Amino acid sequence: MRRASRGWIIVILIALLLSVIFLTPTFLGDMLPGWWGKVFPQRGLRLGLDLRGGIYLLLGVRAENAVEQELSNMKELMNEELAKDKVLPKSFQNSGKTLTISFFSKSDLEKTRKLESDYKEIADINEKDLSLSFTLKDQYIKELQKRAIDQVKETIENRIDEFGVVEPSIQKAGTDRLLIQVPGATESDRQRIINIIKRAAVLEFKIVKDSGPTQETLLAKYNVTTPDELLSQGFRLHPGNPKDVQSENEKFFITESDAQVTGQYLSDARLIFDEYGRPAVGFGFRGEGASKFGKLTGDNIGQRLAIVLDGTIKSAPVIQERISSQGRITGTFTLDEAKDLALVLRSGALPVPVDVEQEQTVGPSLGRDSIEKGKLSMIVGGVAVVLFMMIFYRLQGVIANIALGLNMLFIMGFLSSFGVTLTLPGIAGLVLTMGMAMDGNIITFERIKEELRVGKSPLAAIDAGYERSLWTVLDSNITTLLTALILFWFGTGPIKGFAVTLSVGIIFTIFSNVIVARVIADLIYGGKKVEALSI
Amino acid sequence: MDLIKPGTHIDFVGKMKMAVFISWGLILIGIISLIYHKGPNWGVEFVGGTEIHVKFAKDIKSDDIRSILSSAGYSAESVQQLGLPKDNEYLVRFSPKVVAFEKIPDFQGILEQTFEGVVGKGGANMLRIDYIGPKVGKELIEKAIISIILGWVVILLYLMVRFKFEFALGAVIAIIHDILITLGTISITDKEFTLTIVAALLTVIGYSVNDTIVIFDRIRENLKKVAKIGFKQLVNDSVNQILSRTIITGISVFLVLFALFLLGGSVIHDFAFTLIVGVVVGTYSSIFIASAFVIYWKYKRGVLT
Numbered sequence: 030m031r032r033a034s035r036g037w038i039i040v041i042l043i044a045l046l047l048s049v050i051f052l053t054p055t056f057l058g059d060m061l062p063g064w065w066g067k068v069f070p071q072r073g074l075r076l077g078l079d080l081r082g083g084i085y086l087l088l089g090v091r092a093e094n095a096v097e098q099e100l101s102n103m104k105e106l107m108n109e110e111l112a113k114d115k116v117l118p119k120s121f122q123n124s125g126k127t128l129t130i131s132f133f134s135k136s137d138l139e140k141t142r143k144l145e146s147d148y149k150e151i152a153d154i155n156e157k158d159l160s161l162s163f164t165l166k167d168q169y170i171k172e173l174q175k176r177a178i179d180q181v182k183e184t185i186e187n188r189i190d191e192f193g194v195v196e197p198s199i200q201k202a203g204t205d206r207l208l209i210q211v212p213g214a215t216e217s218d219r220q221r222i223i224n225i226i227k228r229a230a231v232l233e234f235k236i237v238k239d240s241g242p243t244q245e246t247l248l249a250k251y252n253v254t255t256p257d258e259l260l261s262q263g264f265r266l267h268p269g270n271p272k273d274v275q276s277e278n279e280k281f282f283i284t285e286s287d288a289q290v291t292g293q294y295l296s297d298a299r300l301i302f303d304e305y306g307r308p309a310v311g312f313g314f315r316g317e318g319a320s321k322f323g324k325l326t327g328d329n330i331g332q333r334l335a336i337v338l339d340g341t342i343k344s345a346p347v348i349q350e351r352i353s354s355q356g357r358i359t360g361t362f363t364l365d366e367a368k369d370l371a372l373v374l375r376s377g378a379l380p381v382p383v384d385v386e387q388e389q390t391v392g393p394s395l396g397r398d399s400i401e402k403g404k405l406s407m408i409v410g411g412v413a414v415v416l417f418m419m420i421f422y423r424l425q426g427v428i429a430n431i432a433l434g435l436n437m438l439f440i441m442g443f444l445s446s447f448g449v450t451l452t453l454p455g456i457a458g459l460v461l462t463m464g465m466a467m468d469g470n471i472i473t474f475e476r477i478k479e480e481l482r483v484g485k486s487p488l489a490a491i492d493a494g495y496e497r498s499l500w501t502v503l504d505s506n507i508t509t510l511l512t513a514l515i516l517f518w519f520g521t522g523p524i525k526g527f528a529v530t531l532s533v534g535i536i537f538t539i540f541s542n543v544i545v546a547r548v549i550a551d552l553i554y555g556g557k558k559v560e561a562l563s564i
Numbered sequence: 565m566d567l568i569k570p571g572t573h574i575d576f577v578g579k580m581k582m583a584v585f586i587s588w589g590l591i592l593i594g595i596i597s598l599i600y601h602k603g604p605n606w607g608v609e610f611v612g613g614t615e616i617h618v619k620f621a622k623d624i625k626s627d628d629i630r631s632i633l634s635s636a637g638y639s640a641e642s643v644q645q646l647g648l649p650k651d652n653e654y655l656v657r658f659s660p661k662v663v664a665f666e667k668i669p670d671f672q673g674i675l676e677q678t679f680e681g682v683v684g685k686g687g688a689n690m691l692r693i694d695y696i697g698p699k700v701g702k703e704l705i706e707k708a709i710i711s712i713i714l715g716w717v718v719i720l721l722y723l724m725v726r727f728k729f730e731f732a733l734g735a736v737i738a739i740i741h742d743i744l745i746t747l748g749t750i751s752i753t754d755k756e757f758t759l760t761i762v763a764a765l766l767t768v769i770g771y772s773v774n775d776t777i778v779i780f781d782r783i784r785e786n787l788k789k790v791a792k793i794g795f796k797q798l799v800n801d802s803v804n805q806i807l808s809r810t811i812i813t814g815i816s817v818f819l820v821l822f823a824l825f826l827l828g829g830s831v832i833h834d835f836a837f838t839l840i841v842g843v844v845v846g847t848y849s850s851i852f853i854a855s856a857f858v859i860y861w862k863y864k865r866g867v868l869t
Contacts, residue, residue: 085646085655087692201697202615208696391655392645395831396626402829410823414816421812454763457835460820461767465774468813472778475809482570501781505774508722512715512773516766519711521704523759527766 033551037544045435048442055445074445077196077452077526078212078394084219085391086226088207090181092174094381096165099173100128103163107144114140119159126170131160174205180380182207187376188225195450196522198394207383210391212450221369229339229382230373232292234325235284237333237345238264242277251283260286267335269342272361282342284335290325294318298374300367301357308367309359312374323353338370395453414467422474424563428549429470436466436541440534454527458513462534465506469542473498474564487562488554495547502542510535568808576851577800577859583852587741594748604750604757607659608641609699614663616675617692620652620683629654630830636678638662641756657696659756668695700759708762712769719773727780734857735776738849742772746842753837760835768842771817775810775850782806783855795862799855810847817843
């Protein structure tokens with residue numbers, strides 16, 4: 030019988046060392062010495078929502094805002110339609126769920142009547158004196174609100190997904206709430222995730238009309254006293270970003286009320302660095318957005334362009350030339366802030382604002398008691414199998430147990446090093462892997478026994494046993510690996526979690542059964558005379 | 565140590581006909597149960613349900629909450645702790661079968677009474693009750709089914725290369741057999757179909773394939789030897805030759821599964837239950853379905869008389 034291959038021993042020892050290094054943070058956690066993080070990875074095995082819990086957020090979605098938006102959309106569309114017929118309405122007014130258009134003459138009103146058919150499905154239409162009023166139907170309002178909540182949900186899903194969190198849980202609760210659970214998350218991640226989730230991310234590009242040190246001085250220039258009155262003149266007051274204020278004169282800005290270009294036209298947003306090496310957000314436009322942005326900048330060269338994010342002026346550079354496809358948002362960002370801003374801009378604005386109603390840590394969704402019991406039962410089951418193998422196969426059983434233990438260590442080490450999040454389906458994958466690894470050893474041992482029975486010497490029996498069982502072990506593991514890879518490709522969420530641990534597990538199991546167990550056997554028996562086998 | 569005396573000969577092949585009848589019977593019962601129950605009993609994760617946020621005045625464990633609820637006839641699908649353990653706040657979820665949508669408003673009062681009956685007046689404070697939407701869509705199941713079927717195609721192809729077509733087909737038929745019977749058992753016992761069960765079913769598939777291949781492998785090896793015996797006899801010998809491996813592996817797997825089943829608590833319990841059923845059926849089908857199919861195939865082709 031051959032001696033143990035020195036090459037494989039080295040490979041096994043290196044794998045063992047790496048696994049221990051990657052797993053140490055998982056077991057020591059906060060007890061890690063300070064120097065550890067400078068040399069080795071600090072992040073251990075991550076556990077999913079079901080096993081460890083995470084952050085719990087109850088979001089109130091202000092779905093009622095959807096009505097207001099719908100009315101202002103209607104207003105814009107009607108304005109366009111009426112302009113085609115050369116009708117100039119006297120005024121538009123929206124209050125609650127009603128949009129009222131007043132006209133200068135009866136004939137203008139008559140011309141508008143054809144619009145009625147477009148809207149009678151969704152609104153009750155009333156005529157009074159020289160005005161038409163469109164009151165949204167309750168059924169339609171419900172639908173609008175539902176759609177808004179669905180959109181918020183989808184947007185937030187995209188954002189959390191892009192942030193790189195595995196298997197969050199996002200559910201609608203009641204009529205106008207979203208219940209979000211995000212697994213794990215450190216204290217600093219936590220704040221970032223909350224900011225990413227609740228940020229409206231409404232980006233607007235508008236031309237600056239004026240700026241000043243206080244609200245009052247600016248409003249006085251337009252002979253009004255409140256921002257609302259200013260709005261009726263077609264202008265809007267925005268605060269400057271306090272962090273980015275460069276001079277006293279830029280604490281408040283006045284711009285046109287409605288933006289011609291908004292974030293919905295963005296084709297891309299990403300982290301960039303400005304000429305001073307500070308983090309900033311670069312954005313791009315394509316198609317319709319590019320032509321609109323080109324027109325806005327081209328028509329206003331020499332003026333200042335306000336980049337308005339969620340109602341606050343982020344920056345207001347002077348337009349030097351017509352730009353259509355590229356731009357950037359600068360300001361005092363930290364690296365994470367710029368990254369997160371790019372992320373939310375990419376995923377689009379929330380159609381309606383949200384409020385965080387409740388924010389708490391949350392325990393594992395399987396329940397803390399269940400997890401404790403699950404752990405205990407796994408340990409009991411594991412110990413029982415280890416004992417059974419030792420009693421039944423004696424020394425060979427010990428070899429199998431060592432190989433199995435190493436296998437488990439390698440798999441966990443690998444999963445930690447790649448930042449895989451472990452969930453219950455993932456554990457199911459591990460249980461299957463361990464079962465197959467155990468089976469592989471049993472197949473080999475039974476084979477060795479058979480070889481002994483036909484009269485082979487102990488060492489020849491070991492050789493033959495490993496050799497003849499090789500393809501049985503390989504065939505069953507390769508088949509399982511192939512199906513695991515398919516589940517990984519097509520599966521989502523928990524199915525994927527199962528597939529990941531199973532594929533990783535099977536690869537290490539093949540290694541453990543075919544190489545590790547054999548190397549240990551070679552170490553024990555190699556080059557020796559053996560009279561009888563402990564099996 | 566030997567569990568099975570070498571040279572043991574049990575006539576497995578002779579019992580295959582009966583086994584196929586039993587399998588058909590079990591599959592039919594399962595399908596009838598699935599039809600009777602109108603499909604699987606989908607859990608809250610798939611169809612949504614009711615969620616309450618409750619705060620207790622005194623320390624209470626999630627398992628206590630579960631048992632209070634189930635003894636009142638409202639078994640909870642999940643009990644999740646909110647905030648720190650000392651807060652004694654919990655999120656409890658119920659499937660629509662326990663609380664119908666239109667009953668949610670009344671349910672708050674009922675629950676408060678149920679809890680107060682055990683923890684005393686004012687001991688349980690309902691902070692919120694909501695209808696919650698599903699966590700994962702049914703498309704997860706659709707995708708899972710598609711990938712499982714694709715998995716069969718891959719198994720078929722691989723085993724065709726490594727063995728022969730009839731073996732490959734036999735293995736896939738055995739998997740389908742195992743899933744159907746396991747699903748049927750879940751339906752008959754009226755267990756909730758949760759993501760955990762999905763994971764268990766995937767595990768059963770893996771185990772079933774593994775077990776089948778081990779037997780096929782031995783049949784293939786024996787086929788290579790100069791055959792003086794008929795194919796039926798050869799299959800029977802092969803099954804007998806690896807019987808001790810089948811039993812020892814079975815024992816090891818059961819040691820773990822029984823520990824999970826008995827000590828694992830309510831959530832792990834269903835998981836372990838599904839696995840136990842699947843492993844038993846999977847082991848049985850390797851012999852009585854997969855191998856039987858290969859014999860049947862050869863018989864139909866006239867290769868076997």
